[in-house]
Amino acid sequence: MKKTVVIGASSNPERYSYLAVDRLxxxxxxxxxxxxxxGQIGSVPIITTHPAENDIDTVTLYVNPSIQTTLYDYIFSLHPKRIIFNPGTENPELCKLAKEKGIQCVEACTLVLLSTHQY
Incomplete structure (x- = not known):
């Protein structure tokens, strides 16, 4: 299983980030x-801090690029294997920096990747 950090999680069931946490x-x-x-999504608490985590496979983003800039250091501290840029979160700068660190960048929808068994 792929340990995933969802950044931009919302407890609103109409948001894609909610659906992503639920489906993951x-x-x-x-x-x-x-x-x-x-907040809460099923059994998963939504936290507002940036905890240190190990063995992260994927960071999936649901925040726009202007917010992402404040998260670069945190994202890289997780040492993920990949970052998924969901629609609307595409960020060439973050992707370039990630690739320099050996992190794969994927511009895709987490929900589609899950439903097509490509996650």
């Missing part, structure tokens, strides 16, 4: 949900 847990991937407000 349905597929039995361990999830750390980080959002601007505390």
């Amino acid at each position: 847990t349905q597929h039995e991937h361990p999830v750390i949900a980080i959002g601007s407000r505390a």
Whole structure:
């Protein structure tokens, strides 16, 4: 299973980040949900801090590039294997920096990747 950090998680069931956390847990991937407000998605708490984590496979982004700039150091501290840029989160600068660190960048929808068994 691929331990995943969801950045931009929301407790609003109409948001794609909510659906992503829900589907990731349905597929039995361990999830750390980080959002601007505390909350809950099923059994997964949404936290507002940036905890140190190990063995992160994927960081999937649901925040726009202007917010991402404040998260670069945190994202790189996780040493993920890949970063998924969901629609609207594409960021050439972050992708370039990530590739320099050996991190794969994927511009895709986490929900589509899960539903097509490409996650």
